[in-house]
Amino acid sequence: MRTADDERARLIDDLVRDGRVYDPRIRAALDAVPRHLFLPGLDPGAAYADEAVPIKTDGGVTVSSVSQPSMVAIMLEQLAPAPGHRVLEIGAGAGWNAGLLAHVVGPAGSVTTVDIDADLVDGTRDNLAAAGVQGVTAVVGDGAGGYPAAAPYDRIELTVGSTGVRPEWVTQLTPDGRLLLPLTVRGSQLSVAFDRTGPDRLVSASVRSCAFVRLRGAGADPGADAALPGGGWTVQPAGRDVPGTADLPTLERVLREPGGDRAAPAPGSVSDLWDGLGLWCALADPGVLRLLGPEDSRLGPALFAVAGARAALGIATAEGCALLLADPAATVRAFGPDGDAAAERLLALADGWVRAGRPHAADLRIEAVVPAPGDGPAPGEIVDTAGTRLRISWGTGPG
Ligand SMILES: C[S@@+](CC[C@H](N)C(=O)[O-])C[C@H]1O[C@@H](n2cnc3c(N)ncnc32)[C@H](O)[C@@H]1O
Known part of the structure; x- marks a missing residue:
C-alpha cells in the first residue's frame, strides 16, 4: 500500500521530469506542504493525482476546487x-x-489569501493549521477589489478566472510587482504573468494556457456563451455582438445542412481549439467561435473529442458558418449560403498560422494599460471587461 509520502514523491518527480517545476524553492514547498492535508478524506492516490478536485458546487456547477x-x-x-x-x-x-x-x-514574507465564501476560508484556516503552515492570513472578501488593507504586494496571484484586468490589482502592486491571473481573451483562458512597468501599465513576462473556475461577485462576467435553440449545443463566440455573424437560429439551421468540404493546410488537434490555431484565429477575427455539443449528434463524430463532448473551431458569417473538422482530418466544412466566405476566412487564417510557425499561447506578448478617463483604445487593442486595454502580439514575448 502506497503512503501519502510515496504518492507525493512520485507526483513531484513527475512534475520535475515534465519540466513543470525547476525552481528548487517551489519543489521544496510541494514537498513540505502536503496536498492530502488540504483534501481530508481523499485517499493518497487521488490526493496526488494530477487532477483538479472539486470541493464546492452550486446548482451542479463547480465553484471551488483544489487546482x-x-x-x-x-x-x-x-x-x-x-x-x-x-x-x-x-x-x-x-x-x-x-x-x-x-x-x-x-518568515520574512507574508501571504494574504482571500475567498468570497466564508465556509471556504474556515476550511483554509483549518487545513493550514493541520499542515502546520504559518504566515498566511485568510480573509473573507471579494477579491475583485484586491485587498487594500495589506497592500502593496510584490506578487498578486489569482487562482480564479477573470475576463478583465481590474485596476485595483494594478495599483495594489509594488512599482515592480507581478500580477498573475487566468485571463480570458477572445474565448481562451490564459495564465498571464504581468510585470508592472508603470503606474497604469503591465507587460507580460509569460503566457500559458489554463482552465479555471470564474470569479464570482463584482468581477463576475456572465460571459457570451449561448445555447443553440435546438438544444444540446453551446456556442462560445470569440467576440461579443460581432456585426455580420449569424444569429443563433440561423446557425442552428445552417448546421443542419450537409455542408461542403475544403482541404485545410494542417490537421487540427483538440489543443488547437483554444490554444495554437484557435487562439491565432480568435485574436485576428472576432467572428471566430467554438462549438460544444454531444458526441452522439449528427456532427459529433466529425468534431474533436473533449471530456465526454465534442468541440469545433469555426467562423460565423451572416448566413453561414465554417468548421475545422477532426474527421476527415485537415478539412474545413462550409455550411449555409455564405459558408464559403467563412471557409475562405478560416483557411486564410490557418494558412497564416502555419506560415508563422504554428505559434501557441507561450509565444504571445500582452501589454495591458489601465486607461485614464476619456482615453479611448488605439486601433487593434482589445478592451477587456474591466475597461483595461490589451495590446496583443505574437512571437516577441520572452515567455
Ligand atoms: C480554483 S479555486 C482556488 C484553489 C485554491 N487556490 C487552492 O489552492 O485550493 C478558486 C476559488 O476562487 C474563489 N472565488 C471566486 N470568486 C471570488 C472572488 N470574487 N473573490 C475571492 N475569491 C473568489 C472561489 O470561491 C474558489 O474557492
Missing part, C-alpha cells in the same frame, strides 16, 4: 515568488496554494 498540481506548479513558476515577498492570493479555496506560497516567501 491541478501541474497547473499550480506552472503558475508558481510564472509568479516567481521569493523569500521576503508580500503576496496576495485571490481564491483561497482549500488553502493549498497559499500554503505553498507561505513556504516560499518564508
